[in-house]
Amino acid sequence: MRQVKAIIGLGNPGSDYAATRHNVGAWLVQAVARQAGGELRPDKKFLGLHARVRLEGHDIHLLEPTTFMNRSGGAVAALCQFFRIEADELLVAHDELDLPAGTARYKQGGGHGGHNGLRDIISALGNERGFHRLRLGIGHPGEAPQVTNYVLGRPGKAEHTAIDAAIEECIATLPMAIAGDWAKAMNRLHSFKP
DSSP: OOOOOEEEEOOOOSTTTTTSGGGHHHHHHHHHHHHTTOOOEEEGGGTEEEEEEEETTEEEEEEEEOSOGGGHHHHHHHHHHHHTOOGGGEEEEEEETTSOTTOEEEEESOOOTTOHHHHHHHHHTTSOOOOEEEEEEOOOOSSGGGHHHHHTSOOOHHHHHHHHHHHHHHHHHHHHHHTTOHHHHHHHHHTOOO
């Protein structure tokens, strides 16, 4: 299994969306950049904010696409082409309705599960689904018609605290994941309770 070379944090651009549940993937990449002493800077060729950081001795690209969520694939494909990164060397962090807030799970491959960001990435990578995902739980509003307003809404204080705790735990497990020790990373992250 190849080492992770890039972490992608999905979200929507602009201040209207920055604090919404749909942007928790972007929150993760921003937190990784801060902890690694890097700065996400606008880069037109990658259609987003990009940084290169060192994590546990590994050179890692961080990318926060600044396209809208349903156009994330163009940014990811541009990064992969420029740096010759294969799909299975990517870790894509995104919001996950099917997990409660404060939980997170690693996963490799699979479909898009209705997530527009993942759908566009799969399409932009030529239907390649083998990238790693970091699923950040945001909970579910209960009814399908409420989903759009829910994901584009802001979490309450307790919910935000739980999500932040999960992001911290994700960051603690990243060195294991990046090094390819997915079993160890999953074991720790999947047993985490906020």
